Amino acid sequence: MRSQVLSWSRVTKWLLVMLLDVVMAVTAMWMAFSLRLDTLHWPSDMQWVAYALAPVLAVPVFIKFGLYRAIFRYTGLAALVATAQAAAVYGVLLFALLLWQQWPGIPRTIGLLQPLIFLVLVGISRALARFWLSDPGRMARQIEGRLLIYGAGNAGVQTATAIGITGQYKLIGFIDDDASKMRRSINGAPVFGPADISQIVTRHQVTDILLALPRASRERRNSIIESLRGLPVHIRTLPAWADLASGRVTVRDFRELDVEDLLGRTPVPPDTDRLARDLTGKVVLVTGAGGSIGSELCRQIVLQRPRQLLLLDHSEFGLYAIHQELQALCSAREFSEQSPVELVPLLGSVLNFARMSALCSLYRPAIVYHAAAYKHVPMVESNAGEGIANNVFGTLNMARAALENTVARFVLISTDKAVRPTNVMGASKRMAELVLQALAEEGAPVFLDGSPGSGSSQGNQTCFTMVRFGNVLGSSGSVVPLFRRQLADGGPLTVTHAEVTRYFMTIPEAAQLVLQAGAMAVGGDVFVLDMGTPVKILDLARRMVELSGLTVREDGATTGDIEIRITGLRPGEKLYEELLIGDNPEPTAHPRIMKAHEPCLSWADLTPELRALWLAAQVNDVDAIKGTLKRLVQGYLPS
Numbered sequence: 001m002r003s004q005v006l007s008w009s010r011v012t013k014w015l016l017v018m019l020l021d022v023v024m025a026v027t028a029m030w031m032a033f034s035l036r037l038d039t040l041h042w043p044s045d046m047q048w049v050a051y052a053l054a055p056v057l058a059v060p061v062f063i064k065f066g067l068y069r070a071i072f073r074y075t076g077l078a079a080l081v082a083t084a085q086a087a088a089v090y091g092v093l094l095f096a097l098l099l100w101q102q103w104p105g106i107p108r109t110i111g112l113l114q115p116l117i118f119l120v121l122v123g124i125s126r127a128l129a130r131f132w133l134s135d136p137g138r139m140a141r142q143i144e145g146r147l148l149i150y151g152a153g154n155a156g157v158q159t160a161t162a163i164g165i166t167g168q169y170k171l172i173g174f175i176d177d178d179a180s181k182m183r184r185s186i187n188g189a190p191v192f193g194p195a196d197i198s199q200i201v202t203r204h205q206v207t208d209i210l211l212a213l214p215r216a217s218r219e220r221r222n223s224i225i226e227s228l229r230g231l232p233v234h235i236r237t238l239p240a241w242a243d244l245a246s247g248r249v250t251v252r253d254f255r256e257l258d259v260e261d262l263l264g265r266t267p268v269p270p271d272t273d274r275l276a277r278d279l280t281g282k283v284v285l286v287t288g289a290g291g292s293i294g295s296e297l298c299r300q301i302v303l304q305r306p307r308q309l310l311l312l313d314h315s316e317f318g319l320y321a322i323h324q325e326l327q328a329l330c331s332a333r334e335f336s337e338q339s340p341v342e343l344v345p346l347l348g349s350v351l352n353f354a355r356m357s358a359l360c361s362l363y364r365p366a367i368v369y370h371a372a373a374y375k376h377v378p379m380v381e382s383n384a385g386e387g388i389a390n391n392v393f394g395t396l397n398m399a400r401a402a403l404e405n406t407v408a409r410f411v412l413i414s415t416d417k418a419v420r421p422t423n424v425m426g427a428s429k430r431m432a433e434l435v436l437q438a439l440a441e442e443g444a445p446v447f448l449d450g451s452p453g454s455g456s457s458q459g460n461q462t463c464f465t466m467v468r469f470g471n472v473l474g475s476s477g478s479v480v481p482l483f484r485r486q487l488a489d490g491g492p493l494t495v496t497h498a499e500v501t502r503y504f505m506t507i508p509e510a511a512q513l514v515l516q517a518g519a520m521a522v523g524g525d526v527f528v529l530d531m532g533t534p535v536k537i538l539d540l541a542r543r544m545v546e547l548s549g550l551t552v553r554e555d556g557a558t559t560g561d562i563e564i565r566i567t568g569l570r571p572g573e574k575l576y577e578e579l580l581i582g583d584n585p586e587p588t589a590h591p592r593i594m595k596a597h598e599p600c601l602s603w604a605d606l607t608p609e610l611r612a613l614w615l616a617a618q619v620n621d622v623d624a625i626k627g628t629l630k631r632l633v634q635g636y637l638p639s
Helices: 002-007 010-037 047-064 077-101 110-133 154-166 194-204 218-228 241-246 259-263 272-279 292-303 316-331 353-363 377-382 384-404 424-442 479-488 507-520 537-547 603-618 622-632
Strands: 145-150 169-175 189-192 208-211 234-237 283-287 308-313 342-347 367-370 409-415 463-469 471-473 493-495 504-506 525-529 562-566 593-596
Touching: 010 047, 010 110, 047 077, 047 110, 077 110, 145 154, 145 194, 154 169, 169 194, 189 194, 194 218, 208 218, 272 507, 283 292, 283 353, 292 308, 292 316, 292 367, 292 507, 308 316, 308 353, 316 342, 353 384, 367 384, 367 507, 377 384, 377 424, 384 409, 384 424, 384 603, 384 622, 409 424, 409 507, 424 463, 424 603, 424 622, 463 507, 479 493, 479 537, 493 537, 504 507, 507 525, 507 593, 537 562, 603 622
Parallel strands: 145 169, 145 208, 169 189, 208 234, 283 308, 283 367, 308 342, 367 409, 409 463, 463 525, 471 504, 493 562
Antiparallel strands: 525 593
């Protein structure tokens, strides 16, 4: 029957509701007379006027307040307030008419009693209609979880209302540390204090805790998440506000905790004034624009409104994806009304010098952010020639193109794996740093017609700088997406070594700091980002398991949900990463950016070694490649 009612035309539904309101208005009048006269009433004489007057006044007022345009399935507080306002206006009109006409046999108190009774009847009818029509299968559907909402503010209450429509969760209550809310209830759901969580979880068999704390500081979120780690519950955070507003929130719409929550690190906001001076109105080129770091750089650069943003990548799909995303951002009304940003997608490889030089000559970028690189350690270890060609000589090509076209600033995205590396990837990134350091010192032109050539020294109008940082959480090669996939598959989570430790940073923070460091460069700088405290990968794996409401199955144990399996170090992998080769880094104006003083080679000394490395890379002579790297890269010890 519900389906039949829902399939009726709008006019049919409108007439049916109006008819019900007429019946309720007449019923309320009968109840008002019966209460006032203290007997079951039957109208006579002028009392019929009051019975006719009630629907004649009520229906036009309800139409004026839009009560017949409401969709009962989604009736909320605003609709109830509108109903109360309409009933109040109706009551004033009815009482005024009865007071003015003073018809015999009609007590004036009817003008007070009848509107109150009518309001109750209308409110009950709307509530019943919402409950009956909201979801035909709601009563039969199995509840998928028992939920606590952490946060009894507006976000938590609105979330509880949206969840109530679906019926997929049984809401046990709210958690809030506001003493004025504790031991009270919100829409029938009790509010507990943080000290009660463990007891409530056990007593009510809670399966999920939802964080509804959109305005909480990162420190507070981290503290709350840490306090919940030992509980056998799945901890998630609010879905997007658009999903909440749609009324279609389901258990699958709740998001897993952000990587910032897993990391427990508070980002430092960038100096937006400095970034605006450096980027606004300029032509900016980003290589590797479709990658994890490159795409985030593009997102943050476009917010500074460069005149033109050049997106370069050799992956057609990656380039298409970031171009579409940035186009959507730039076409948003609040963005497009200001100075427009021209987005130029460019397909090409940094190994093609002619293409790179032509692009720089055509578009004349003021700044180049060079993020294009092969970064996966085992992959580069197995393909050393390609890794060297792309990471070292791709950088060399872009540097030469920048020099020849007087690009003002060239920023290389480097890595902590360049410090005393045990793998070809890290050594190749240190070689790229050495190339830029030599160019910054001497300003020598570079020729690459099959091999690098020495050339003669000349003035250098390009400011070369390098920014070195560790792993980024959530990137294509990060452990976090890997662990999430393994959790979804029921495990095991694979960790290469029980003691392997890494520095971590979120992609947005890394990109912000790269832009910030690039804006501070004066030439030849090696900037090192403060990565905070290194994190044990094993601890990160345990944290993700526990925050999913599961338990770790220890070695040899028969209990536990998810196994963490030690697989052994991969080729070229280190237990610990470092950020500095030398000591005593120099602080900068930004609290999370340091300036390193690293040794470098002159261009004259570097040139013959680059020739030898190029020839070895062309034929993938791994022994020759590693031999050259051992001579040039301080601390390189191939595994």
